[in-house]
Amino acid sequence: MSQSASIVSDPSTSVQSKPAILKILPDISPSTNRCSTHTQQQIDLLLLAIEALELGASEKMLATVKQLKLEEIVPSRVFLWHLRCSNPWRRSYTRELLSLDHAKVLVILVASRAKQLTVPIRQLLLAEQQMRSRNFPLENHYRLSEYLERFRAHFRSRMNSRRTKVALYLASEEQLNELALSLLKKLLFCTGTKGAERLWFSLFDGEIS
Numbered sequence: 001m002s003q004s005a006s007i008v009s010d011p012s013t014s015v016q017s018k019p020a021i022l023k024i025l026p027d028i029s030p031s032t033n034r035c036s037t038h039t040q041q042q043i044d045l046l047l048l049a050i051e052a053l054e055l056g057a058s059e060k061m062l063a064t065v066k067q068l069k070l071e072e073i074v075p076s077r078v079f080l081w082h083l084r085c086s087n088p089w090r091r092s093y094t095r096e097l098l099s100l101d102h103a104k105v106l107v108i109l110v111a112s113r114a115k116q117l118t119v120p121i122r123q124l125l126l127a128e129q130q131m132r133s134r135n136f137p138l139e140n141h142y143r144l145s146e147y148l149e150r151f152r153a154h155f156r157s158r159m160n161s162r163r164t165k166v167a168l169y170l171a172s173e174e175q176l177n178e179l180a181l182s183l184l185k186k187l188l189f190c191t192g193t194k195g196a197e198r199l200w201f202s203l204f205d206g207e208i209s
Contacts, residue, residue: 034098039203048183053187092158122188147184152176152177155176
């Protein structure tokens with residue numbers, strides 16, 4: 001546990017070294033410099049959907065972190081993994097609360113990767129509409145079926161089945177598919193102008209007065 005706490009300690013407390021890109025996202029947590037577990041869960045699920053969208057997603061995430069000059073806050077693959085394990089649904093849940101700066105980096109990462117994946121995201125959502133309008137099973141569309149299958153596999157391997165909500169998803173392939181599609185729609189929300197800002201505010205909806 002001590003190792004986990006050490007890895008997730010906040011290197012962004014040094015104000016002078018804080019990357020300028022973080023300034024696009026305001027500090028909007030109501031009374032603390034930490035995020036709620038719900039916010040942490042939502043961010044990780046969006047990253048999980050990105051992993052289902054593209055092969056080699058983890059490497060591309062790390063490359064994006066480097067491209068955006070965010071290595072001081074997320075210095076390694078292990079560190080990124082520990083941040084994502086703040087999702088309470090995970091088997092490897094660390095019980096850590098993300099700092100706002102760590103959450104900002106993950107949101108910027110989600111928005112940046114989503115923007116790069118705008119075309120496949122739109123294609124998959126269009127395919128969903130077409131399948132539903134014709135009353136065809138979603139699995140009849142090869143690329144959509146592939147995304148859903150990858151998402152289900154990632155979810156099953158990484159989430160804790162003893163969590164009530166996780167167990168409900170695992171018991172229903174249809175509900176798990178719906179979760180995967182809802183995350184696609186949230187990713188599309190990130191691809192437009194000021195996508196990171198829009199996602200950031202949506203994550204705190206209902207938590208601020």
